[in-house]
Amino acid sequence: MQVAEAYFFHDYVCDFWDLTKQMGITDAVIPLTSxxxxPAWGVENLSKVKQMYENEGLRVTVIENMPPSNKIKLGLPGRDEEIEYFKTLIRSMGLLGIPVLCYNFMAEIGWFRTSMNMPTRGGALVSGYSRQAMEALPLTEYGHVSEEQMWDNLKYFLERIVPVAEEAKVKLALHPDDPPVTPLRGISRIIRGAEGLQRAIDLVPSPYSGITFCQGTLATAGEDIPSAIRQFGKQDKIFFVHFRDVAGTSDNFYETFHDDGKTDMLEAMKTYYEVGFNGPVRADHVPTMAGEPNHYPGYEIMGRLFGNGYMIGLMEAAGYKREKSHVQTVK
Incomplete structure (x- = not known):
């Protein structure tokens, strides 16, 4: 298992980079930064970004965002141009040896919460979702978009992008819809759980088309996490893991500390070990803790320190071995 950290809000050399290395984390999950x-997805720009991380001792393992894609997802004029952006990105990643692209198929509305400052244990702040609050919002400008349309659009996209991923040897890791509910403001969400993920990767079967196993989203959807890990792990379809947890149901839920949600996290980690998962994993959506400003809900630093420490401890308990640094003892 490759413990990674995301640099979405710290995508420049800063103390956080040193903190991650001090935790023994040297794999980086990065956004597209111009x-x-x-274009940010061109090989020249991506090469410069990758080199910046390497200069600081960090290996870019995953890119976790995308070029413009709303026309692709909604089947609008201009989607073929957006698909070309994806092809360029994937080819650039292949040339640079960046192995995993985490993408999603949430149209217009991506990761969404109705609250970003719900109090949890000890007064820490987390994000949450209320169906009642969501239903008070109007339709988007696109009106009603059916599930059938979304499936057709996903197949159109995958038929054109999977062959490029195979050629470049880049793994496409589909993230489930978060929150796993449908519709949102009139737009259907189709990747709401294990069934949707399986259907999606079966549309255009390939060793390079798999999933981002987002524990929190799948737990919100009511999935049994160890069973879902086995389902996709035995197919070698888990390319990337978001290790997090929630409390509640898809209608009303909130994020939790990694040790305080509905999932047996040790059992989950043991199951990753059981199926032989050895890809990148990161501690996702952490609480904002005392003294932090909550400028970056889910990604403030102290919660990430807690989440990574807890996750690394579970890895060791499950049987994973991590390479240890050897520092000369000061006499």
């Missing part, structure tokens, strides 16, 4: 003129 440091130069030209």
């Amino acid at each position: 440091l130069m003129e030209g």
